Amino acid sequence: AWWRDQRTAALVRALRLRGLPDALVYGSTSGVYGDCGGARVNETRTVRPDTPRSHRRVDAERAVRWFGRSTGVRASILRIPGIYAPDREGGTPRQRLQRGTPVLRREDDVYTSHIHADDLARACIAALFRGRPQRIVHASDDTELRMGDYIDLAADLYGMPRPPRVAREEAERQLPLQLLSFMGESRRLDNTRLKRELRVRLAHPTVHTGLRENAG
Template sequence: MHSLIIGCGDTGVRVAARAVAAGDTVTGVVRSEPSAAKVRAVGAHALRVDLDADVLDLPACDRLFYFAPPQREGDTDTRMARVLHAIDSVPTYTVYISTSGVYGDCGDAWVDETRPVNAESERAKRRVDAERQMLEFSPQARVLRAPGIYGPNRLPVERVQEGTPILNDTDGGWSNRIHIDDLATIAWLAGTQALTHNIYNASDGHPTGLGVYYDMLADMLGVSPPPRISWAEAEQRFSAMRLSFLRESRRLSNQRLRDDMGYELAFADFHDGLAASLKAEPD
């Protein structure tokens, strides 16, 4: 079997390692030489390509893992359109990592995969378009809607150590997360199993207020919890992108994923996920 990973970054390298261990021939598509070196380090082939500008000559594959984000402007994912046009035949397995942002703001509601998409930001609208493209390209494709991804070197350590304020709990909503190792395993399982559904919430299933996450990280780092600020002050201090994330609240259910894949997350409790991530980070 040949696995082709488009956008072989942190998550992709982890999937590549799993594919290599399973005996696949693996090609990871990256843009930079440092990224290519990480792909080669796990035993995979690295293909350096600019997905927006280069002529795309992509190898045939049995498993397609598409992890590249859309370009930064517009309502459609033109990057994905170029890639899918360059693939000659539909792979047996296709996996796309999307975002839970396609649901928009859901307040306190629990959200499963039957909820209609309601993308509010241009960024999320591009993801909705990407999901549509992928499912039209391959009706058996598996779309993984991921929330915030955390793991080694993906924690707001400096922000917490510097005492950067966060939005207070009364003004903030629910946040969701997934450890990067769990996401990689879920993606690999989606690319190797016959599954009942096309769309899965790839979340740890334990939403919390954002402050709970930051306070726990601060405690593990041995520093004071981040100070809280109001929404009015946040609008003055935070970037437009950060505010767009904070405006949305939802509680993601991962029941479908656990039922269909039979996967028990390694880090369903983000306390353990944070501890493991900090332990894995270099001093």
């Protein structure tokens, strides 16, 4: 079926056959929530995936949690938003700015969440050692920005022109479907579990400091 994640199913089968690990951390996506209308969401919110990719992640999460429950392996799931990495090719909006890709006007814009790649790595390691059994945690920083404001911030830091703002109807005519899918979902992730349970101290609490790294 199109919504099944066959790779994760194969992984848990292999782990059962070849020897169980002490812990397993699965990197999922915050896209499993679908559009939340800009609401602040925590890990107890019911999932409502809107895309085939998100449906597969929901299926993968179920497989991982069942694997943990049925074997005693401590399985953790990190729901991950937009990852950025200023020291890596394509890790920031720089290329998007160079192309002049439009962003939505403010009244149509969506909230997006972010995590610096180095902080995500810290979260993965913390989950391996401190994650509670079958627990879901948002691997997200403290940023609360609309997508267009995030791109504008990057433009200002890099000394590049801000992109044009367009109405949603115009964006639907101009932009590829994959990009539009991100522009159709608005939510703000609560990262309380990341800090309290996994005890992660973010090196880059917001994109304002994280994007500045190697901004020149």
